[in-house]
Amino acid sequence: MDEKLRMRAVRYTQYGGPEVLEHVDLPVPEHAEDEVLVRVHYSTVNRTDCGFLRARPAIVRLFSGLTKPKNTVLGCEFAGEVVSSGRLANEFKPGDRVCGFKDDDFGFGGHAQYTAMNVNGLITKIPDHLTYAQAAPVLEGSHYALFGIRATGIEAGQHVLVNGGTGAIGSAAIQIIHSLGATITAVCGPDHLETVKHLGASHVIDYSREDFTKLDQQFDVVYDAVGKSTFGRCKPILKSGGKYLSTELGPYAQNPFLALYTNFFGAKKVLFPIPKNTREDADYLGNLLQTDQYKPLIDRTFSLDNIAAAFHYVETGEKIGNVLIEMP
Numbered sequence: 001m002d003e004k005l006r007m008r009a010v011r012y013t014q015y016g017g018p019e020v021l022e023h024v025d026l027p028v029p030e031h032a033e034d035e036v037l038v039r040v041h042y043s044t045v046n047r048t049d050c051g052f053l054r055a056r057p058a059i060v061r062l063f064s065g066l067t068k069p070k071n072t073v074l075g076c077e078f079a080g081e082v083v084s085s086g087r088l089a090n091e092f093k094p095g096d097r098v099c100g101f102k103d104d105d106f107g108f109g110g111h112a113q114y115t116a117m118n119v120n121g122l123i124t125k126i127p128d129h130l131t132y133a134q135a136a137p138v139l140e141g142s143h144y145a146l147f148g149i150r151a152t153g154i155e156a157g158q159h160v161l162v163n164g165g166t167g168a169i170g171s172a173a174i175q176i177i178h179s180l181g182a183t184i185t186a187v188c189g190p191d192h193l194e195t196v197k198h199l200g201a202s203h204v205i206d207y208s209r210e211d212f213t214k215l216d217q218q219f220d221v222v223y224d225a226v227g228k229s230t231f232g233r234c235k236p237i238l239k240s241g242g243k244y245l246s247t248e249l250g251p252y253a254q255n256p257f258l259a260l261y262t263n264f265f266g267a268k269k270v271l272f273p274i275p276k277n278t279r280e281d282a283d284y285l286g287n288l289l290q291t292d293q294y295k296p297l298i299d300r301t302f303s304l305d306n307i308a309a310a311f312h313y314v315e316t317g318e319k320i321g322n323v324l325i326e327m328p
């Protein structure tokens with residue numbers, strides 16, 4: 001790679017709203033021995049990017065920098081073409097089509113024309129039947145979903161309720177749980193009942209008409225993939241030995257404490273697993289993609305020039321699945 005090669009990128013050097021984003025020219029990153037350099041075709045803006053942009057919740061600063069961001073180019077997901085690979089990364093060859101996810105562990109960097117990615121992290125080859133656009137949002141929502149699903153030990157024959165079946169995490173969770181053979185009841189808004197059914201839910205509840213916490217039925221697992229409920233409200237619909245999982249900390253950051261408490265007391269448990277980025281998970285999800293058991297739900301596409309509008313849109317909390325960024 002020519003050392004003087006430069007690329008277009010979007011950077012933030014202070015925490016704040018989408019107005020702090022700057023369009024800049026930066027040197028193309030160098031890659032280490034265990035990394036590949038990828039020419040990015042599509043990236044995404046997701047809730048992880050939004051959380052790091054504003055440093056919310058505040059605990060994010062422990063990872064991203066106390067007073068200002070240490071990784072200044074966001075974009076944790078990308079799909080593109082390998083242009084070169086390090087000595088310890090040569091299972092990926094120039095020309096390979098790959099998608100990846102990297103948050104703080106591996107430094108973000110998808111909102112740029114090139115990014116370096118460690119091959120021990122979440123990276124996988126894109127199956128031939130998927131385009132770069134379809135593959136860009138493959139790993140964010142799904143790896144959070146997979147981590148939660150593994151923690152709860154969901155298996156065939158169980159009945160799981162997924163709240164927020166339209167989110168990046170919820171839509172991936174439904175497909176992964178379906179692939180495991182469990183039965184799913186999903187909750188979403190009135191406009192997306194059919195979409196969520198197609199993902200693999202057997203029953204769909206419209207939250208504008210029915211409160212799922214008042215159902216006359218009990219579940220092995222309640223997975224709140226949009227963090228809108230509480231363990232207290234969901235307890236009556238959990239079986240004895242049932243597990244509750246939420247993507248949010250909950251009121252007064254109660255969920256991690258409840259996870260600790262219910263580990264020792266009570267028949268119904270709260271789980272609060274901390275996700276890791278592993279190559280095994282990328283391969284697992286890559287296999288689901290390859291076998292058509294998982295396909296990310298896509299809402300809309302913004303150009304890199306218009307990325308601030310994408311952040312504004314994702315921050316509304318109204319996106320359906322994933323929001324793409326097309327690279328120039």
Ligand SMILES: NC(=O)c1ccc[n+]([C@@H]2O[C@H](COP(=O)([O-])OP(=O)(O)OC[C@H]3O[C@@H](n4cnc5c(N)ncnc54)[C@H](OP(=O)(O)O)[C@@H]3O)[C@@H](O)[C@H]2O)c1
Nearest residue numbers: 047048051164166167168169188189226227228247318319
């Ligand atoms: N801080 C971080 O780094 C981080 C990273 C990733 C995710 N998260 C958290 O994980 C959660 C999910 O994120 P996401 O990207 O998958 O999705 P999202 O953008 O938060 O939500 C997507 C969809 O959830 C549905 N929804 C809204 N209110 C709902 C309600 N009361 N009940 C059920 N569904 C509702 C809406 O679709 P309908 O039209 O169907 O209602 C919305 O389009 C969020 O709470 C997010 O903050 C945090």
